[in-house]
Amino acid sequence: MTDLRTRLRAVPTLTGTPPQFDPGSAPETPHELFVDWLLTAVDQQIPEPLAATLSTVRADGRPNARVLILKDVTAEGWQFASTWSGPKGLELVKTPYAALTFYWIPLGRQVRVLGRVEPAAPEESARDFLGRPVSSRAMAAAARQSDVLDDPAEVEAAVAAQTERLTADPGLVAENWTLYTLQADEVEFWQADPDRRHLRLRYRLTDTWTKERLWP
Secondary structure, eight states: OOOHHHHHHTSOOOOOOOOOOOGGGOOSSHHHHHHHHHHHHHHTTOSSTTEEEEEEEOTTSOEEEEEEEOOEEETTEEEEEEETTSHHHHHHHHSOEEEEEEEEGGGTEEEEEEEEEEEOOHHHHHHHHHTSOHHHHHHHHHOOTTOOOSOTHHHHHHHHHHHHHHHHOTTOOOTTEEEEEEEEEEEEEEEOOTTSOOEEEEEEESSSEEEEEOOO
16 A cells, blocks of 8 residues: 555646636735636636635634635725634634635636725624525524533524524624625735746735735
8 A cells, every 4th residue: 555645746736627717917905806817717616716714823823714705896995704702703803814725626726815994883793694595594692602512402402593583583693793894905816837937917005005916
């Protein structure tokens, strides 16, 4: 039997087919290019195109990452949502900086977004919460995210209770639900090349956005 390293070396990588991309003609702001890349992924029916890895910093200084769903992107920033009382929210209170990483494998494209994270106004968070399906709202309202679970039946009972509450009061909003905006000051677009001559374009914000080509 081959050792694991040998077996892993045999696994194909960079299997995507990147679209045409000319960094020299990229728009002046990163959110415009991001929307173009995102909609390309959506139009080509790339699985889970809104999935992104959110990286935050724990209280002990160690990085922490998980995959979540992008809600929106505007000139103000990239939006995602969570409970302020869960690990993500508590880590952002302590260190309000984070990174989002998108990877659309069939397109050979990756985007890294770094910046400060700000919570939205309560009414914006409420609109986001109310736009979710009832089952998702019930889970969010019942969640004790990342607490130790002694009995799975506790989850079913809590969700059932919250579903009943939401059915009786459709306008009910979980008080800990928060919409966040990552206000980027650095965004990097990466497109794969089978010879490892990857295309990399970085935007950095000072007073205005500047664009820089990077070595692969």
